[in-house]
Amino acid sequence: MNAWANIKAVIKRELGGYFTSPIAYVFLVIYLLLAGFFTFTVGSFFERGEASLVSFFTWHPWLYLFLVPAVGMRLWSEERRLGTMELLLTMPITTWQAIVGKFLASWLFLALALALTFPVIFTVNWLGDPDNGVIFAGYIGSLFLAGSYLAVSCMTSAMTRNQVISFIVSVVICLFLILAGYAPVTDLLSRFASPRVVDVIAAFSVMTHFEGFQRGVLDLRDFVFFLSVIGFTLFATGVIIRNHRAG
């Protein structure tokens, strides 16, 4: 009915909150600097002599590990600290609308940050003749990767009124999502466990599913994975908020 109007109002408020405070600008500058640093210096973009953005996307799971929880940590913990949660949730709006609105606002913000990396596309196109389809798939994957981390931070921020705790717990969970499929860790695991077990554990990792996107493959299963992570953690957010209110 007017669910979308409510969600839109929440999105508008949250996005406004980023840009009226220095958070947005600090985040964007640091994100772009680090993305550039990893791509060109650590990832040796030029030395590779390849017309691709492999050295750009490879770093995203690690870059987001710290930056996305920084964006998501305040979503609910700030509401709890200020007491505005009581105000928001006694308005004619459902908890779901508030959760989805907050999540979408932050995701849009991350999408904007990602979009601002566009000079790297021009650079690689100017220097060589890359497959722009692969680059496009990489961007889609990166967006869903950021969304998954964000949904995790959304959940941890509902657990506490302390933003620092919310940040740290979120980083640890996201780190697990990386390491479960990170090659050095899976190699180590395969010494003790059967390949089947290692595969099952790796299936929970964002690395496994982000890889396909980096190679330019848009696989439905990878979308399903990222969307399930987002869906599950947002659902958990709702449960945590309900339990908090019930006392």
Added chain:
Amino acid sequence: MIKVENLVKAFGNKLAVNDVSFTVERGEVLGFLGPNGAGKSTTMRMVTGFIPPTSGKITVGGHDIVEEPLRAKRLFGYLPENAPGYADMTVEGFLNFTAELRGLHGSARRDAVGRAVELCFLQNVLYQDIDTLSKGYKHRTCLAQSLIHDPDILIMDEPTDGLDPNQKFEVRNLIKRMGQNKAIIFSTHILEEVEAVCSRVIIIDRGRIVANGTPQELKARSPEGRLDDVFRAITLPDTVRH
């Protein structure tokens, strides 16, 4: 317009609210009186649907707050304890946001915000961030939010807390004026306020209603006709061990 029946809230094995029942009709101003920790805020949080009751039934304008929360929530305005507000928003941005959640858009929203700003004397701080406001202004901003859709029902948790004497006077007059055609519940621990504003008083102590009547009826219970004496006689200070 508000009907509360046998309301109970337990936190662990402690009963914060114990079998509370009351009704408020249009044209009534119900004062909720009680020592700190008596269960006033908990009751209001349940009536506004923020926390679910352990048992009991609450209807607001005929809608059950647990079964049909959105229909019920449209009908009231709520001023929570300590008047929270989004620190990073301006007063105007905050009021626009709450108006939108109340389903007001375009010129209807502008009119509503303008009216609330006038009613709560916020013209001077309209473009100021909420975290830079003095306590009085912050309080009035949250009050303005509760009035923005001109609700039939108002629920206010300590609406005059932290205000200076002039502001207290203004807010009391506002409540009294609005009480003529709205149903209002407000909590306080200032006894003079009750006499000045309320048409009916409920005194609540340790989760239970210990008195319910007009201010005159309650005053008549004391030989000197003072509400203070009645209050002290029927409630226990929290310094007493129980």
